[in-house]
Amino acid sequence: MTAYMVPLVQWVAATHVSAYLRTVTWLWPFCETLHFIGLAVLVGIAGFFDLRLLGFWKRVPVSACKEFMPWAMVGFALNLASGLVFLTMFPAQYAYSQAWWLKMLFLFIAGANALFFETAMGARMVALGPGEDSPVVFKAIGAVSLVSWFFVLYFGRMLPYLGDAY
């Protein structure tokens, strides 16, 4: 895996952008701060929605709880942007880290799961009456989402300890 990455990593690290960003001393702590605020916004809103899918607040329509999701996307966008800065500055510490690839895997699962709900569950969401128990598929989607976001956070925070990123 990592052998294929070498030319790409070397190319990114050698770009002017990467070299310039590494000279901006406040940028790293600044992006780390944004990354954690974005994390909270994303995980909190997604978690709230997942709990609804699991059967919490049954009288509240699922579609009403979903109205918070654009703000979860704002949190995600914040983390994508700050994450790309990290990756551009020091590509090697991520591309060669197993923990980082596991983080990407769980990010992919969380994304695919959300996309599946978005594209295939719309009719069932509207049909679900207030107070009715969540269908099993909703509970499964909620559980997969909670678990996969947990592991995104886990492998992200563990990057310095499961590998040598900082």
Place this chain on the structure above:
Amino acid sequence: MDSFLAWLQNLPVFVTIAESASIWGYPTVLMLHTVGLGWLVGLNTVVNLRLLGVGRRVPFETFESLFPMMWWGFWLNLGTGVILFCLDAGHKAHQWVFWAKIVAIALALLTLQRERNYLFRSGEFPGGDFVPAKAKRYAWASLTLWWIATATGRLTAYIG
């Protein structure tokens, strides 16, 4: 004071955690501190976004049950936070950004309790579509204080 901090930091339990090469030591405590942060600050964001006009179809009563859940996040972070402080007491106690974080959390918790009382216990809050300016002030104060707490917490790794 410094001798107390040194004594604290040198207690065998904290030395063991600090020096352990195991992933279940310091890294796990730090990771759990991040889980608690995401849960507490994230759910707090949901409630305050509702006060600021997002998700109007979700009735306010729904959010009463989010407050105890936020406290789970807080207790997790108090526990892990005390451990993290003790591991590095001599350094942390002299970091201004650490004390800024503690002050921000104290103010944020005070705001959280007052906001909760106002929304669910005072009988003052109408709970319908109209959100009074007072509720919006609580929302902004709460969001801002938790963002400051998160930012200063993260910056303890970089400043001082």
